Amino acid sequence: MDLVETVVLVWVVIMKISAYASLLLLVLAGLAGTACSHAPTPAEAAAAPSVPPAAVVTPSAPSSAPSEDVYTASGPIVVENQVDVAAQREGVVVEIVVEPGTRVSTGQVLARLDDRQLVADLEAARARTASTEADLNNWKAEAQVLESDYQRARKMWDAQLITQEQFEHARFKAEADQWDVKRVEQLLINARESQRSMELELEKTRITAPFDGIVARRYVRAGQTVTRGDRLFWVTATGPLRVRFTLPSRFVRQVKVGQQVAVTVADGNPTIRHAARVIQMSPVVDPASDTVEVLAEITGAAPELRPGMQAEVHLPAHP
Numbered sequence: 001m002d003l004v005e006t007v008v009l010v011w012v013v014i015m016k017i018s019a020y021a022s023l024l025l026l027v028l029a030g031l032a033g034t035a036c037s038h039a040p041t042p043a044e045a046a047a048a049p050s051v052p053p054a055a056v057v058t059p060s061a062p063s064s065a066p067s068e069d070v071y072t073a074s075g076p077i078v079v080e081n082q083v084d085v086a087a088q089r090e091g092v093v094v095e096i097v098v099e100p101g102t103r104v105s106t107g108q109v110l111a112r113l114d115d116r117q118l119v120a121d122l123e124a125a126r127a128r129t130a131s132t133e134a135d136l137n138n139w140k141a142e143a144q145v146l147e148s149d150y151q152r153a154r155k156m157w158d159a160q161l162i163t164q165e166q167f168e169h170a171r172f173k174a175e176a177d178q179w180d181v182k183r184v185e186q187l188l189i190n191a192r193e194s195q196r197s198m199e200l201e202l203e204k205t206r207i208t209a210p211f212d213g214i215v216a217r218r219y220v221r222a223g224q225t226v227t228r229g230d231r232l233f234w235v236t237a238t239g240p241l242r243v244r245f246t247l248p249s250r251f252v253r254q255v256k257v258g259q260q261v262a263v264t265v266a267d268g269n270p271t272i273r274h275a276a277r278v279i280q281m282s283p284v285v286d287p288a289s290d291t292v293e294v295l296a297e298i299t300g301a302a303p304e305l306r307p308g309m310q311a312e313v314h315l316p317a318h319p
Helices: 003-037 042-047 116-158 164-203
Strands: 070-078 082-086 091-096 109-113 206-208 213-218 231-236 242-248 260-265 274-281 291-298 310-316
Touching: 109 231, 116 164, 242 310, 260 291
Parallel strands: none
Antiparallel strands: 070 242, 070 310, 082 231, 091 109, 109 206, 213 231, 242 291, 260 274, 260 310, 274 291
């Protein structure tokens, strides 16, 4: 058998195998179709394990209206008195009296600046005031003497015992002395005001609390040189607590001064509500945001609230 015959024989065998494979695939496909179309008998159905039908989950539509017909606005909790206490003159801080967290009252000293030079200048001003006052008393005494001489000269002139020139001399001298008294009186006023100015400058070396409250921050250290306007302390009042917020312009006719609203802390427990009363409402509407600014004051005790917290204000959405 040559090579050609061998190749032909192999090809014939391959074709027969392909035909058998195709026939086998057709038979298997028919069997599968028959198995799929075969309906189970009642016995088979009873023997088969029961499979519960798959649950159909229908997504619930979101509620179109809130549970409460309210409008919620947000804003910071503020107090009326809250300022940075600044230096009113230059100087060196020689003493820090209070620290952050200290409760202070109006006029209480917070810190002191070096006041030695001012004390010396004030003593000099007081000495000038005392000297001018003594000088004024001396001029007043001399004026009384000259007034007495003038009255005696008048009687002598009436009796024709002295000449008219002598009488006029006594009168003019008494009048001149009265003008000297007025001049020294003005010098005394100037000396007293200069002394008062020095006393005020000395008071500026004592940094005091402008109102009752608590020291929130301290910006200065002992030994530090400060200039006029430098921040030294941040003092804030602790009450009354107020909430400043904005509302759409449609609330202008609805919200009135004295109206009660509810306040909650944005990051706190929403179930804890504090009563508040509207105490101020802006008379104008901001044209940029179409909103109106409102200020409400919290009524009652609220120890968990602090100035600077973010609060939420709840009020009826419709009149």
